[in-house]
Amino acid sequence: MSENRRRCLVISDFNAEHLVGALNNGQGEPGIQAQAAPFGQVAQVLLTEHPCWGDAEKTDVAVIWTQPQSVSPSFGRMLAGESVSWDEIAAEMAGFCELVRGASDRARLILIASWTLPNERRGLGALELHQGATRMLARMNEALCLAFDVHASVCVIDAARWIGMAGDKAASPRRWYAGKIPYGSQVFHEAADDVRSAQRASEGLTRKLLVLDLDNTLWGGGIGDDGIDGIELGGHSPKGEAFADFQRALKTLTRRGIVLAICSKNEESVALRAIDEHPEMVLRRDDFVAWRINWQDKARNIAEMVDELNLGRRSVVFIDDNPTERGRVREALPNVWVPEWPVSPARYCQTLASWDCFDSLQSTAEDAKRTGMYVAERERRSLKAEVGSMNDWLMSLNLQVVVTEFDDNNLNRTAQLLNKTNQMNLSTRRMPEAELQQWGAASGHHMWTFVVSDRFGESGLTGIASLREEGTTGHVVDFILSCRVMGKCIEETMFHWLCERARALGLSELQALYRPTEMNAPCLRFWEGLGLEEARPGHFVAALKEPYPRPACIELSS
C-alpha cells in the first residue's frame, strides 16, 4: 500500500503533525504518505538538502504552511501596533519566495498555504481594512500569488477557506499553548482534503464530464406531465430561482473546461423543446456535448455517452435527484462518481460548489472553449451517420494538423496535456513545467506538439510526441493524444511525423515502450494496430527503411 502512496513533506513553523495525521489517515485518492519536517525550521529545510527530503525519489508534494509574522518579522511588528511600511514587508517576503524557488526542484508540486489571521481578531475595528494588518495581509497574499503565477509547480492554496469551514473551532489557543498546534482538527482535515485534491489535479485525475438528469435536477417538476409552462424554473418562486441559479453554476463550470451531458428518462423531443424554448433556461442545447433522453437504463446510456466522447469513466460525475437511479448507476458503473444529492433545490448550488473533483492546477484558453469543441465533435458524429464509409467521413472533415516544436510558447498547454491525458498516453509521464522544459532542452531530446482543426473548428493543441536519441535508435518517450481527437487518423499522422523526423535525424529504428496504467489500453491497441515488430509484449520496434505513409485524409504542415 505505502509504495503506491505519494510522498508528502509538510514544512511549517508550527506543529503540523495533525496535518500529517489527517493526510495519512485520509481515505481519498491518491493515498498520501506524509511526514513533517522539524517545525520552526522552514528556512533551514528549504535551503539545504535536509534529510527530511529523503534521498531516493523526488518528493511528490511539499506543503509549506507558515504564519505571516514568522516569514515577515515586520508584519509581526505591525501586529504589535508599530508602524511598518509595505517595502519592509515586501523585502522579507522576497527572501521567503526566493527560498521556495530554490527548493522547487526537490518536489514535483509545492503548495504554499496562504497567510491568515484568527477569525475572531478585530484589530483596529472599523479601521482594520483601511489601516490594519488585515489589509497588509491581503497585500502579502496577493504578492505571494504574483510571485508564483508563472511557476506551474508552485501553487498558493487558500488556507482562509479551511479556517472559515471550521468556524469557531478553527483557532485553538489551548492546543497552541499545550503543543504549538494553532488549529482544531477540522482545519487540518480541510487542509488535507485540499492537498489531496491538488495532488490529484497534478496527476490529471480531475473529473471532466458532468452528466445531469433533467426533471427535478435542472428544473422542478416533470416536463412530460407538467409541460413547458408547468415546470418550475426561474421566475419569482424560491424553487424556480434555485433551479435557475443551479443552471448558472453549471454554466460557470463549462467556462472552466468541464463539459455537460444529459441522461434523462423522458421523450427526447419534449425535453429538447423545453431546453430550446423555455424562456428561463440558462443552459441551452449547445451547452451539452451529448445527451441520452429516452426510457433506457441510465447506466447503459451513460456508458454509451462516455464511450462516444472517448472519455474514461473515472472522468465522469452523475447528478440525479432520484436515489434509485443514483444507486443503479453507482452499482453498474463504479468508476463514475455518483454523489448523494440534496432533496431541496435550495442546496444544489452549495453542494456543487463544495466539490473538489473538478479542481485543476492550470487554466488555459483551451479550457473555456472545450464545450464548443465537443459540440463541433457532435456535429462531426452527425455527419458520420450521414456519410457512408469511415474513409468518406474522414475525407469530408478536411482535417488539418500543424506540427510545432515544443517551446516556451506552448509550454503551458503542453504541460497541461501531458499531465492530464490518460487514455492515448504511451508512458504517462507526469512532470511540472520546469521539469518538462529541462527535458525538452536536453541534448538528443526532441518534442513536437500537434494542433488539430477541421471544417467544424479548432480542436487546439491536442497531441504531443517526443523522441530521445540513443545511438541510431530513436526512443519514443511520449505519444499523447487528447481523447477529443482520437480515431481520426491523428495518431497515424503523429507516427508518420515521428518516422519522418527520425529518418531526417539519421536514425535507423524507432522503439516505443508501452507502460500500462489502468486507463491507457487504447494506446496499446493503437500501437498493436500498426503491425510493428514487438521485441517483447508492449515493446514496439519500427525499422525506418521505408517511410510510414501520411493518412490521405490529413493535411499536414509544420
Added chain:
Amino acid sequence: MQVAADELVMQALAEANSVLASHQQISVDPDAPLLGGSGVESLSLVTLLMAIEDRVEEAMDVELSLTDELAEHPQAFASIVALSTFLATLIRELSVE
C-alpha cells in the same frame, strides 16, 4: 453521567486518532495504558485531552483544564477507562458548582 462521559471520551478518541499518524495512534482498548513507558506519545495525549475539553465544553458548557488535572492526578489518566471515570466525576462536581 458516566455514560455521557464514556461517550464523550470515545468521540474525542476517534477525533484524536483522525489527526494522529499511525505510530501516534491511541488504542481504543479501554484498559490500554496512556501514561508511562508503554503509554502513548505526549502529542497523542495532548491531542486526546484537547479533544475531550472541546467536546465537554460544547456539550455541557463546562470549561475544563485536563492538562492541569493531569499534573495533580496522574493516576486518573492511566487508561481510557480511568480517564472516563475521572471525567464523569469532574463534570458532576463542576455542574454542582
